[in-house]
Amino acid sequence: METETATRWLTDTEQCAWRTHLEVNRLLTYQLEKDLQPFGLTMNDYEILVNLSESEDLRMRMSDLASATLQSKSRLSHQITRMENAGLVRRENCESDRRGLFAVLTDHGMETMRKVAPHHVASVRRHFIDLLSPEALTELDKALKPIAEHLRGHRGRP
Amino acid sequence: METETATRWLTDTEQCAWRTHLEVNRLLTYQLEKDLQPFGLTMNDYEILVNLSESEDLRMRMSDLASATLQSKSRLSHQITRMENAGLVRRENCESDRRGLFAVLTDHGMETMRKVAPHHVASVRRHFIDLLSPEALTELDKALKPIAEHLRGHRGRP
DNA sequence: CCTAAGAAGTTGAATTGTGAACTAGTCTTG
DNA sequence: CAAGACTAGTTCACAATTCAACTTCTTAGG
Numbered sequence: 001m002e003t004e005t006a007t008r009w010l011t012d013t014e015q016c017a018w019r020t021h022l023e024v025n026r027l028l029t030y031q032l033e034k035d036l037q038p039f040g041l042t043m044n045d046y047e048i049l050v051n052l053s054e055s056e057d058l059r060m061r062m063s064d065l066a067s068a069t070l071q072s073k074s075r076l077s078h079q080i081t082r083m084e085n086a087g088l089v090r091r092e093n094c095e096s097d098r099r100g101l102f103a104v105l106t107d108h109g110m111e112t113m114r115k116v117a118p119h120h121v122a123s124v125r126r127h128f129i130d131l132l133s134p135e136a137l138t139e140l141d142k143a144l145k146p147i148a149e150h151l152r153g154h155r156g157r158p
Numbered sequence: 159m160e161t162e163t164a165t166r167w168l169t170d171t172e173q174c175a176w177r178t179h180l181e182v183n184r185l186l187t188y189q190l191e192k193d194l195q196p197f198g199l200t201m202n203d204y205e206i207l208v209n210l211s212e213s214e215d216l217r218m219r220m221s222d223l224a225s226a227t228l229q230s231k232s233r234l235s236h237q238i239t240r241m242e243n244a245g246l247v248r249r250e251n252c253e254s255d256r257r258g259l260f261a262v263l264t265d266h267g268m269e270t271m272r273k274v275a276p277h278h279v280a281s282v283r284r285h286f287i288d289l290l291s292p293e294a295l296t297e298l299d300k301a302l303k304p305i306a307e308h309l310r311g312h313r314g315r316p
Numbered sequence: 317c318c319t320a321a322g323a324a325g326t327t328g329a330a331t332t333g334t335g336a337a338c339t340a341g342t343c344t345t346g
Numbered sequence: 347c348a349a350g351a352c353t354a355g356t357t358c359a360c361a362a363t364t365c366a367a368c369t370t371c372t373t374a375g376g
Contacts, residue, residue: 013299150285257340
């Protein structure tokens with residue numbers, strides 16, 4: 001039986017902040033995606049390249065990559081297949097666990113990364129970072145960190 | 159010819175804030191979506207219901223709804239078709255412009271809205287609003303507003 | 317060791333999203 | 347008022363995402 005608790009609607013301030021947050025996310029995602037498009041990459045592609053390029057031996061296990069990028073195994077599998085066809089990564093068997101696979105950054109993937117990164121960073125600056133004062137930035141991070149924490153706790157991932 | 163300008167990479171602080179921001183968005187979207195799922199709605203559905211329910215006569219022109227929700231015409235068209243099949247909205251011709259259509263909230267749509275809204279609001283509170291101090295909230299809004307502004311300027315919508 | 321439970325990944329069908337081409341109505345202007 | 351340019355919206359073909367089923371390997375327990 002539901003306890004008949006009155007709904008705590010959002011105050012105007014809350015509502016406003018919430019909607020701004022939603023809007024920024026959407027517009028920002030759209031814009032970054034668009035800025036990446038000329039290079040034939042999506043944000044997803046890019047994020048995977050970043051993860052691999054920052055990893056030991058330029059490789060990661062599929063599951064680790066999936067959870068690092070917050071995607072389902074299935075989605076990642078399709079994604080890697082596409083990127084493999086584009087020559088950005090390749091799959092490689094794992095010695096120690098024969099069920100496992102690595103996604104490995106190829107030379108072409110690395111090269112692409114090097115070429116695209118500056119543009120992407122510029123885009124992130126232009127549309128986000130440079131629009132915030134340094135103080136606002138640290139405040140933002142400080143405010144958001146616990147939320148990330150909280151949400152990570154709510155596991156039950158894609 | 160590109161002017162050979164050195165890339166201004168992100169500082170650690172910037173990088174950290176940026177990644178937190180990305181992460182929060184993704185986890186939050188996922189969580190809200192998940193909390194809405196038991197009611198058979200997606201965030202997209204919900205947002206459209208909100209827009210319609212707040213509009214004069216519970217109706218909006220397709221294009222206006224598309225730009226309000228930042229979707230392409232095409233996507234909205236499909237979306238409304240689905241929601242029409244679910245009985246949440248219906249299409250209605252526009253007298254004054256015979257090319258035009260309204261998406262109109264049905265009684266069932268309104269009813270659904272009333273039933274779902276409290277849960278959604280609770281979800282937004284639990285996973286976002288209530289995790290921020292009131293000051294942090296206003297700061298957040300103040301920081302993000304100009305970004306929204308900036309991005310809206312960059313029109314070239316989906 | 318042998319079996320059952322569980323983890324790593326893939327596959328394929330069904331949904332949903334994208335982009336360009338298309339229909340139909342409106343507006344402008346010569 | 348007719349032609350061309352433009353706007354509203356849909357449709358079609360294709361790409362990306364989801365979800366459940368499936369294969370293969372690993373590991374715990376008895």
